[in-house]
Amino acid sequence: GDSVTQMEGPVTLSEEAFLTINCTYTATGYPSLFWYVQYPGEGLQLLLKATKADDKGSNKGFEATYRKETTSFHLEKGSVQVSDSAVYFCALTSGGYNKLIFGAGTRLAVHP
């Protein structure tokens, strides 16, 4: 079945460091891909998305490119801030877009 694999955390960085969180997927058809972020005690917020191959999603300095050839959707940010500390979830649509399949989540901790 469809699945998402994320790098295990926690990822610990200093402020202004470069961030990469790896995400690869297995899917039939042409899924849409998403990154959600969950801050402590809150729900999941949509961070960015891409709906077809080679699309780049971007928001708040974060970027991810839909790579069909490598089945990847890695999240990047050039300079992280303490306020970016959260859990990041990679996800894809499955079952005719009706379901979201989530990765296990990657916890990011950014220190001043």
Added chain:
Amino acid sequence: DAGVIQSPRHEVTEMGQEVTLRCKPISGHDYLFWYRQTMMRGLELLIYFNNNVPIDDSGMPEDRFSAKMPNASFSTLKIQPSEPRDSAVYFCASRLDRTQYFGPGTRLTVL
């Protein structure tokens, strides 16, 4: 837009009691989803509705769990009777096109 609204935000109850969680989706969204999040199992899809009709409830763990959507602006998830292993954060999400938008969640603690 107010986003997806869930109530209560926190619920503490005793084993055996009935618990009802509520959700108001974003207006105009045609799908509604209920999820459960725990440290052990992560995010689990429990059930989802399309135009108020339950489509897939295969994720509902037991008959103790039931969900309804009487109209386009309201859904409930009920647990009766509740058990300590039901303690989790329960999220509601609504969807337009391919994108799901999540509510803030209800943190349920069953003692």
